[in-house]
Amino acid sequence: MKCPGCETDMMAAERYEGTYGRSLEIDVCHACNGLWFDGRESVLLTPGSTIRLFQSMYERAAAARATLVAAPGCPRCPERLVERSDQVKATRFSFLQCAQHGRFITFFQWLREKNLVRSLSPVELLELKSRVKFVDCGNCGAPVSLETTSMCPHCQAPLSILAPDSIAETLKEMQEKELARTSVKPELLFEAMTVSARLDRSLPTRPWAGDLIMAGLRGLFGVLTRR
Secondary structure, three states: OOOOOOOOOEEEEEEEEEEOOEEEEEEEOOOOOOEEEEOOOOHEEOOHHHHHHHHHHHHHHHHOOOOOOOEEEOOOOOOOOEEEEEEEEEEEEEEEEEEOOOOEEEEHHHHHHHOOEEEEEHHHHHHHHHOOEEEEEOOOOOEOOOOOOOOOOOOEEEEEEEOOOHHHHHHHHHHHHHHHHHHOHHHHHHHHHHHHOOOOOOOOOOOEEEHHHHHHHHHHHHHHHOO
């Protein structure tokens, strides 16, 4: 189907294992790396499937930079999508919803939904500003000047970073659920748990730091592939 986020024809259905033996079909856009959920697929994914989707989206993220449209429509009906927000623990995330047919969410906002990234604290923001002049928005890719703002001027997303502490907590919770479900320790979850505390949390020093989220993910999966 046509992607409701960027209106390209690069959205494809992918199959993932869901809880209680379900087979879930999730529509993933290879142009903007957005997700369309017809129902509750995001919360019905098994922990192992969540990690596999996480890794698959990370691997596509560098090439998936299509611009999101200003007023996206539902891919199932003529209605326009409405922006909604929700919260997981202390992290707020946003998505675009059709009341009848489902919701669209970007990779950045999905990471926030899964509590894998967090907003910069005031102290971290001051430290970053002392070292870096520009970063790329993790949500839409637009350049952000730290001299004038602390959020993206294009999509209003807050500056965020990958949160190793949140990753460790979230993956531990997923691991426990997967163990209870299958009695088999998923290799990827175990590997991610053992390396999450070793991520380099130092802030960049180059004038243009790029995407802070992708920098953190490169560190995480870089360690995983070396083990």
